[in-house]
Amino acid sequence: MSNVTHANENILVDLAAEDARVNLQFFSVEPTAPLRVTLKRGDAVLFDDAVQANPENGNRFDAAIPPGGSGGQVQLTIAAADGKHLIAAGTGTKYRGLP
DSSP states (O other): OOOOEESSEEEEEEEEETEEEEEEEESSTTTEEEEEEEEETTEEEEEEEEEEETTTEEEEEEEOOOOSOOOOEEEEEEEEEEOOOOEEEEEEEEEEOOO
């Protein structure tokens, strides 16, 4: 991981959004537990899937942000397979003026 933007006793997260992409990296202290990772911007679901934590390299995801839409903040939720929330985070979108 190049940066840690959010952390708790279970998970380290690097969450960033620029222009039309969201970049997520995370490392779980319990790598054998299956997780549910959800990324949203307003009502738009950018990513929502079951994930197996990678104990050696962590996990990395890149998702497109659809143009327009509602809400500027990207919201992340990582939950256990049973639905228990492990961490929630949010970040604003930085625009560098790219087309």
